[in-house]
Amino acid sequence: MAEAIYNAAAIIALISIGLTFVRMILGPTAADRTVALDGMTIITISLIVFLAYFLNRVIYLDIAIVYALMSFVGVVAVARYLEGRK
DSSP: OHHHHHHHHHHHHHHHHHHHHHHHHHOSSHHHHHHHHHHHHHHHHHHHHHHHHHHTOTHHHHHHHHHHHHHHHHHHHHHHHHHHTO
8 A cells, every 4th residue: 555655656756747847848938947947856856755765775865965955056046147137
């Protein structure tokens, strides 16, 4: 039963990555694309944490934390760039 729930959660996360990818491609503005990319990174981080739990590997949590920090810095940098383009 628990494995079916894990599989359903993974499938939902993969579908949501696909939907945010479509939003990133079709986004009319750069801000929409940035938000979609940030959403994709958040979903990817949750998948990495899911894998850490499912595979019983604690090192993947460290990877998820580093990826989250890099994502945050990247989004702040893009936001600062877009703010100056007005």
